[in-house]
Amino acid sequence: MARYRDANCKLCRREGEKLFLKGTRCLSSKCAIERRQYAPGQHGDRRMRRKVSPYGLQLREKQKVRRIYGVLESQFRNYFKKADRKTGVTGEILLQLLESRLDNLVFRLGFAPSRKAARQLVRHRHVTVDGRIVDIPSYSVRPGELLKVRDKSKNLGLIHDSLKEVGRGDEIPWLRLNKAALEGELLEIPKRADIPLTVNEQFIVELYSK
Secondary structure (H helix, E strand, C coil), rough: CCCCCCCHHHHHHHHCCCEEEEEEEEEEEHHHHHHHCCCCCCCCCHHHHCCCCCHHHHHHHHHHHHHHHHHCCHHHHHHHHHHHHHCHHHHHHHHHHHHEEHHHHHHHCCCCCHHHHHHHHEEEEEEEEEEEEEECCCCCCCCCEEEECCHCCCCCHHHHHHHCCCHHHHEEECCCCCCCCCCCCCCCCCCHCCCCCCCCCCHHHHHHHC
C-alpha cells in the first residue's frame, strides 16, 4: 500500500502551521516548526514570504486537509467525488466523510497519540467494530457502531499513555468514550461547527470545481 514515508515535520513546515501529525511532540519545544518557521528545502525561507495566488491558497488548503487525515491524492479526490454526489454542502460532507474514517475515530477517541499511530493500531488488528476485527483504516464508521480495543490488546502502553496524556474523546460531543472499557461510539455524523479543524473547505470545493 502506498503511503507517505518522509518526515512528518516537513509537512507542517510546508503548510506554515502545526498539523499535529506527531501527537504530543507537536506541543513540546521539540516541534520542528517552533525551531524552523519556514518551508523545507533550499529556498524554503523565500517561499514562505512570497505572495500566494488564489489558486495557491486553494491548493494549500487541500494539501493541509489531505495531510491532516493522512490520505493520498487519489483517495482524497475519491472522497471529494463522493461528497459532491451527495445532497448538501459539499465541503462539509467531505469533512464528515474524512471524520468517519476508522483511523480518525481511533485517534479522536484518544486511543492513539496521532492518526498515523491510530492507523497502525487498526492495521495490526487491535481494534474491533461491533465485535468484529476491522483492519482497514479507511473503513467508514456509521453512527451507533461500537469501537473497542481487543481484549488481547488492552495492555498496550501506547493506548494507555495516549488516554492519560490527551483525553480528547471527552471533549467531542458526537463521540462517546468509555475509558475503563477502552471502547467508544460514534453517536452521530458531526456538523461542521463540531469538527475541531481550522480549515476553509470551500477553497477545496473551488479547486476541484475548476
